Amino acid sequence: MPAQNQVVKELSVAQRQGYYRIGRAAKLTGVSAKMIRYYESLRLIPKPSRTTGDYRVYNSQDLHTLHFIKHARDLGFSLKETGHLLSLWRNHRRTSAEVKRLALKQIAELDQKIEQLESIRATLTNLTTHCHGDHRPECPILDNLSYNSNSRY
Amino acid sequence: MPAQNQVVKELSVAQRQGYYRIGRAAKLTGVSAKMIRYYESLRLIPKPSRTTGDYRVYNSQDLHTLHFIKHARDLGFSLKETGHLLSLWRNHRRTSAEVKRLALKQIAELDQKIEQLESIRATLTNLTTHCHGDHRPECPILDNLSYNSNSRY
DNA sequence: AATAAACCTTCCCATTGTAGTAAGGTCTAG
DNA sequence: CTAGACCTTACTACAATGGGAAGGTTTATT
Numbered sequence: 382m383p384a385q386n387q388v389v390k391e392l393s394v395a396q397r398q399g400y401y402r403i404g405r406a407a408k409l410t411g412v413s414a415k416m417i418r419y420y421e422s423l424r425l426i427p428k429p430s431r432t433t434g435d436y437r438v439y440n441s442q443d444l445h446t447l448h449f450i451k452h453a454r455d456l457g458f459s460l461k462e463t464g465h466l467l468s469l470w471r472n473h474r475r476t477s478a479e480v481k482r483l484a485l486k487q488i489a490e491l492d493q494k495i496e497q498l499e500s501i502r503a504t505l506t507n508l509t510t511h512c513h514g515d516h517r518p519e520c521p522i523l524d525n526l527s528y529n530s531n532s533r534y
Numbered sequence: 535m536p537a538q539n540q541v542v543k544e545l546s547v548a549q550r551q552g553y554y555r556i557g558r559a560a561k562l563t564g565v566s567a568k569m570i571r572y573y574e575s576l577r578l579i580p581k582p583s584r585t586t587g588d589y590r591v592y593n594s595q596d597l598h599t600l601h602f603i604k605h606a607r608d609l610g611f612s613l614k615e616t617g618h619l620l621s622l623w624r625n626h627r628r629t630s631a632e633v634k635r636l637a638l639k640q641i642a643e644l645d646q647k648i649e650q651l652e653s654i655r656a657t658l659t660n661l662t663t664h665c666h667g668d669h670r671p672e673c674p675i676l677d678n679l680s681y682n683s684n685s686r687y
Numbered sequence: 688a689a690t691a692a693a694c695c696t697t698c699c700c701a702t703t704g705t706a707g708t709a710a711g712g713t714c715t716a717g
Numbered sequence: 718c719t720a721g722a723c724c725t726t727a728c729t730a731c732a733a734t735g736g737g738a739a740g741g742t743t744t745a746t747t
Binding site: 525 | 554562594597598601602605606608609610619622623626627628629630631633634635637638640641644645647648651652654655657658659661662665666667668669670671672673675676678679680681682687
């Protein structure tokens with residue numbers, strides 16, 4: 382039965398040899414090629430080797446790193462903090478206390494941001510319930526925006 | 535009793551004449567001088583008149599406008615949206631419906647942002663509760679960041 | 688009137704993180 | 718061998734803000 386390898390797609394040289402150019406690295410990790418280059422310029426990731434044609438070449442370890450970065454970014458860590466987390470990840474003599482400290486700091490910042498947004502939201506909601514929202518020009522929202530407590534300019 | 539005007543501070547020419555240069559406008563409205571110039575460059579506010587020495591001169595109407603902008607920014611409206619609100623504010627034939635539409639859109643965006651931050655927060659909180667946070671290097675936070683579901687690079 | 692302090696001007700640069708484009712070179716499948 | 722997919726660097730832009738330099742102006746104080 383020679384039908385066996387009929388559907389089998391050939392692997393490209395790169396795939397066979399287990400390396401990845403930037404486009405495939407981007408697709409696999411969810412980090413755009415643009416960003417991969419940018420992270421390299423920030424020294425967040427090491428300079429990869431190059432093909433003779435000067436194309437960047439990544440290995441699976443590199444992809445793991447990119448993946449790690451993606452996760453950290455998704456959790457709202459800045460690139461600077463992400464770099465810190467990366468170095469902790471690489472350093473096997475790290476203490477988990479330091480990682481936890483970063484995470485708690487991030488949570489605190491999130492809490493602050495959430496609180497702020499909710500306060501704004503409350504104000505806006507309050508204003509909109511008082512606005513007719515019809516053809517008339519009277520509008521408590523605009524009135525509030527132009528209201529000046531310490532007035533008398 | 536000539537003591538009467540002892541404590542009375544003289545008003546500067548500008549104050550007497552009721553106009554404001556950029557520094558005082560900034561202090562009074564809470565919008566930095568930097569930003570006042572920037573808003574002018576964006577045509578969010580009109581070009582003010584100038585002194586003979588080329589200093590910007592604002593009147594009380596201008597300050598009200600800056601104040602309006604400050605309020606809108608504080609409520610999280612972008613400068614573009616703020617410009618829109620400003621033109622509605624100036625246009626007495628506006629409908630309150632349009633203002634309300636903008637406010638509701640802003641609320642919706644806030645809700646989305648809040649939800650996203652809360653989801654991130656939950657994930658992080660979950661991770662930190664599982665992290666010992668001591669001298670040992672084992673750390674579920676880092677493990678999670680490096681975890682790769684679709685794996686096999 | 689002279690001078691110092693406070694204030695203003697324009698112009699340029701930095702930030703944070705991401706995306707777009709142009710002009711050109713390389714790799715690979717057919 | 719060639720077309721098309723892919724890659725390279727180098728700019729540009731965004732959104733909003735802040736910082737600073739080099740120089741001119743206004744105001745307060747001697």
